[in-house]
Amino acid sequence: MIEILDPGPFASIQDRGRPGFASVGVPRSGAFDRGAFELANRLVGNARGAACVEFTLGGLMLAVQHAVTVALTGAEAPGLDWGVAISLPAGARVRFGTPSRGLRSYLAVRGGIDTPAELESRSTDTLSGLGPRPLAAGDRLRVGISVSADVLGAAATPQRMRALRVVAGPRDEWVIGDVVEALTSASWVLGADSDRIGLRLDGARLDRRAGGGELASEPTLPGAVQLPPDGRPIIFGPDAPVTGGYPVVAVVRRTDMDIAAQLRPGDPVVFTG
């Protein structure tokens, strides 16, 4: 059992989410930084996709009732060595500080977090409310017993921040000029109102072509760069709605969403073609 003493700014349980239910209106959800999430599980020898704690901007404080093996990946929140399996004795407390860069950290526990699943997933869906609510002080999380491998000894290397690769379309005709050119040449900053539903970009505007009328509702994917009438692009996150009415003018490559997951409010957002 793991007790949450303080969730910090925002923490939730995440696994691979709910793929396959989008046609009945269910967001994909799941860990925002998939690479960091899978790495954390690998380090402690968990089955792929075991539920972890995803916490934002450090601040998480917890106590373990029994001895457990854990691993921290994603943003390097001080408190535990990063990228390596660590044994915690019964009764141990861990308090994470604020990472100097990056936003989302992942804490895997050997055996996985074994809270009740909803639609085959333990993920908190912040848009539709499926799965458990976000973590709060006093929450007690059961640790599962399912493992698939030995604990991995080697430390991993942190992911480097780099530009987000975007693919133009499907509705790039809604932007005046070349959308990739427009995204790469402007200076963008991640807005403070960004969350797991969407990353909101500040700093510049994308000029929407006048007289476009209204677009019928279209299916969306995480990574979609949606352009509302105010010209302020939104990059869809894992909890984004599965259909939407604003044009998607470009899409961030799937693997680069791991980079996007680590952008902090105020960070520059750099695109590349």
Add this chain to the structure above:
Amino acid sequence: MKFLPYGDTGVLVEAEEAIDVLALRAVALSVPGVVDAVPAARTLLVEFDPRRTSARHLAALLEVGDPNAAAAPVPDEITMRVRYDGADLEEVAAETRLSAAEVVERHCDATYLVAFGGFAPGFAYLTGLDPRLRVARLDRPRTSVPGGAVAIAGEYTGIYPRPSPGGWRLLGTVDATVWDTDRQPPALLQPGMRVRFVAT
């Protein structure tokens, strides 16, 4: 048919109308490497594993695939019993210059197609609404619509799966559980199904 890029793991297919989108979906879901195929009003988003297939390959398959053949199985039809006690029934009647009874009759006369989902888990957009019943959404959405509320807006009708905010015009209520995550499948209304309403 038009194929538009959607990042490195998706392709967006444009079709004429909802029924074509659903026929394409049936074809797409049978292709190895396709992870999901999500319909919306006039487009289908085919999500694929780029290690197993490609947008170009999928476009070629969907282009030649006979959507009518894939759609051939008779779709499930479900009849839903509705109490036409909605808060907006009289207003919709006034706006469409029909009596409330005529609004109900027209709403019950049609056979609807479950076209796509969105807005909330289990919420389905049903096409086939009598054109005479097309009304705009509320200017100011309600902060809370009860679960089971049957509503209309634009070319669609739908059922609120659980209490939520909402701007559609309320015609009535169903007792059926539209959404239950402990049920298999959780959504009563699946894309491709046919729906009829009967007044109780």
